Amino acid sequence: MDGFINFEKFRFDIDMDNGYNNFITEELILSPLYKKIKDFPKSILEMLPIENLKLELYCNKCRNKRIYTFATIGLDYYTIEMGPSFVSNQSSVSIGYEKMMKENQYFYCIAKADCGHNLIILFKIIDENTIMKVGQSPSIYDMNEEINNKTFLRELEKEYASYYKTACSLNSFNSNIGAMTYLRRIFEKLLLDCFDENSSEITLSKEDFTKLKMSEKLDNLRKFLPQIIFENGYNQVYSKVSDGIHNLSEEECAHLFIPLRMAIEEILIEKIELKEKKSRQEKLGKELQNI
Numbered sequence: 260m261d262g263f264i265n266f267e268k269f270r271f272d273i274d275m276d277n278g279y280n281n282f283i284t285e286e287l288i289l290s291p292l293y294k295k296i297k298d299f300p301k302s303i304l305e306m307l308p309i310e311n312l313k314l315e316l317y318c319n320k321c322r323n324k325r326i327y328t329f330a331t332i333g334l335d336y337y338t339i340e341m342g343p344s345f346v347s348n349q350s351s352v353s354i355g356y357e358k359m360m361k362e363n364q365y366f367y368c369i370a371k372a373d374c375g376h377n378l379i380i381l382f383k384i385i386d387e388n389t390i391m392k393v394g395q396s397p398s399i400y401d402m403n404e405e406i407n408n409k410t411f412l413r414e415l416e417k418e419y420a421s422y423y424k425t426a427c428s429l430n431s432f433n434s435n436i437g438a439m440t441y442l443r444r445i446f447e448k449l450l451l452d453c454f455d456e457n458s459s460e461i462t463l464s465k466e467d468f469t470k471l472k473m474s475e476k477l478d479n480l481r482k483f484l485p486q487i488i489f490e491n492g493y494n495q496v497y498s499k500v501s502d503g504i505h506n507l508s509e510e511e512c513a514h515l516f517i518p519l520r521m522a523i524e525e526i527l528i529e530k531i532e533l534k535e536k537k538s539r540q541e542k543l544g545k546e547l548q549n550i
């Protein structure tokens with residue numbers, strides 16, 4: 260990934276005395292790694308370390324917004340100890356603060372939320388006015404409330420739920436070929452799950468089913484999937500996705516992203532609705548037996 264992130268709205272500044280901060284923001288936390296952030300005034304670094312800055316952010320472990328208190332936003336330097344220290348003090352190599360200022364320099368943010376969970380972000384200083392976020396835990400996907408709070412994600416296995424989150428994040432950064440690759444995997448998996456759940460009613464073997472083109476798989480599963488995903492226009496989506504995402508442009512993938520994402524969501528939401536209907540009917544059945 261290359262290019263710049265443009266925080267046009269911002270003039271980076273932190274004024275702790277007046278409780279003013281437009282540098283450490285939710286937008287910064289949700290911005291991707293390894294993109295250069297321009298117009299960063301080095302004067303912020305002169306104010307480091309900064310402590311006790313508070314920010315409301317999403318915690319995926321608690322599935323809720325929490326207040327994060329930044330314990331430290333600081334510059335750091337490191338010391339590399341080489342060789343057994345008993346040989347000689349000469350074997351220690353120190354890279355001190357001064358050298359770090361001239362060469363690759365980093366700074367970091369460590370925050371603790373009121374729920375007890377932590378956040379750490381590492382930045383690299385590229386030049387006088389440019390920095391780059393080079394590390395973050397939890398990831399930008401886990402810090403994104405909108406992506407994580409979707410109930411239907413619980414219908415996906417953990418691995419596929421994380422594909423969905425990655426796809427949405429990539430889409431939001433305009434990396435749509437990548438985003439579509441993840442969506443396609445999820446969609447293929449849902450078709451296979453649907454085959455497994457209904458295999459007794461399908462005349463094909465699983466081996467033959469997996470060899471089919473996407474549109475042919477859908478034809479075989481038409482009875483078991485939400486009808487909306489067979490509406491006009493979807494055929495074109497499936498044939499383009501099926502032909503190979505690597506042949507499509509970023510722009511084409513951007514157009515296909517929303518319909519395919521919605522097809523996935525429709526399938527998952529219908530699954531939940533069917534489960535709920537089944538459990539309601541079972542409950543009713545038991546009530547009726549007691550009459």
Ligand SMILES: [Zn+2]
Pocket residue numbers: 318319320321322325372374375376
């Ligand atoms: Zn938490």
